Amino acid sequence: MGTSTSSASPVSSPEPPAGTPDPSARPLSAPEASRRARTRRWLASWRRRDTRAAYAFISPWMVGFLALTAGPMAASFVLSFTNYDGIGATRSVGLENYRQLFEDPQVATSMANTLLFALMRVPLSMALALALALLLLRVGRAAGFFRTVFYLPVMTPSVAVGILFLLLFNGNVGLINTALGWVGVDGPSWTTDGAWVKPGLVLTTLWALGSTVVIYLAALRAVPQDLYEAAELDGAGRWQSFRHVTLPQISGAVFFTLVVNTIAALQTFDEAYTAFFGTSNAQTYSHEAALFYVVYLFQQAFQFMHMGYASAMSWLLFVIILVITVLQARLSRRFVYYEGETR
Template sequence: MSSTATATRPRGGHGPTRALRTGRQERVRRWRASWRRRETRAAYGFISPWIVGFVLLTAGPMLASLVLSFTDYDGIGATRGVGMENYRQLFEDPQVASSLLNTLAFTVLRVPLLMALSLALAMLLNRVGRASGFFRTVFYLPVMTPKVAVGILFLLLFNGNVGLVNKVLGGFGIPGPSWTTDGNWVKPGLVLTTLWSLGATVVIYLAALRNVPEDLYEAAELDGAGRWTAFRHVTLPQMSGALFFTLVVNTIYSLQTFDEAYTAFFGTANAQTYSHEAALFYVVYLFQQAFQFMHLGYASAMSWLLFAVILVITLIQARVSRRFVYYEGDTR
């Protein structure tokens, strides 16, 4: 009797148990897959406003401008295809070259000066202690100032006759230049004016400085390093990621400069008294072609040329940064 029962029983006695375990694992797998699908749908639901906004306000207009760049369109009449004519005209229009050179010169002047001044202010704030929160807010508040107001501020501060800057220089016996009429001083004056909004870069640098480990400074001091050596070999490498980020962002911003220059030199009642050529930045000229001369197709081609210029400069910066930018955990 016992031998018969033993013979008919599955070996090891695990048949039903294994089947139950397999069924339970299958149910768990199905539940997890269903949970992941619900989570994915919820994630897409949360980001759907951004997706809709990106498609309608960014990707859509970009594709429309790309199509318009191959047409002759004035915003009112019928659209007429012209092929590559707009792009050929870009290389024949002297104003395109001069405005692009003005923009590049402004960028070369502004970005290094802004980064150096922001770093100096951030290092000062890092030594203030508890009061750094107050000063951080003070430095950041000008960022909220409308760019149109900054353009008007340029006219008030840098007026050659009654401007505050020239009055201060005159107090030291230094004759101030004609910032708004002398083409050699237009871009330096605009650069100094845009430094009004360096607070965002200061805040980024301050956060980067506070993330530098103190033990690195202690080790450098034990090795006999002075302040300059510690700054060069400890501070700069540790915050190189923040420096690279602000370099890229401020370069892109400078290449797209419009508000301050247009307000100061092209949007005033007495705009004809100023030197327009020195302040004719690329986006200003693009705006004129699009909304003053109604050459929307040509302006679209100009916008894609600017996109290409920014892309090339950014790729060069990213390539060069591989030698100088240090990231935590980098084993190079």
């Protein structure tokens, strides 16, 4: 009985399923794996048509931001370390411009004038705008007409407002002092007395608070009426309802206008320069009290041609505004209420 032997066929190992990592491949580090994952997600989203359309729509803004904002900011930062005068060769001076900022008495004077102006203008404009918005809330159907009337001055050129300041606040023939004389009050010299220059400018800039009024009116209309009804049932009066219902509900709008108005006040230029530095008889007015920071920056850049020094001044103002805004944002956590937020 013979036995037949057959040659054994080699047994092939099964292939690994798809998607199984190759054991011979080098393991990826955690940062590299995360970077590759982000790249794959970005490529997947880029293939979507709506993403490409979104980039196409915002591309004009991106080009404008890079060309008109980011580019000039980067250039001014570089120029702040030079003695660039706009004409001759540029020479690096290191931190000399920034050191000079703390030795220039006009920088301290102009910054003090600007901060004092902001402290007077911002609270007054916000309080007056809120009062006007509360009045518009009670007008009813005519609110749309008055809202337009209050907003129209915002479209008035600031140069015209500066000239209007000279006409209204002239110490001798100005309308303000004439009206004060009717009630037996001897009006001050708004344009020549340093103590009254900034209050006069504050009153002039209140002409254009219509945008703040519109923001407050929209916020007031969004307050739920049932909250007022509940407060009334609890025996709350008008002031208590305003304090405990209205203010918390519009605190987001108040915070927004606080930040925006503060930044605008710290950058005040047009009205002050037109009234006190751009007139033919500018020497008759008090320059010291009206010398705001941006006015002095403008003089250094385009009157004295100290472009490098003016660039350093602009970056100092940027840092000051940034610090103030950050402080406002931190303090807002105590009084700003957002719907749906738990405390």
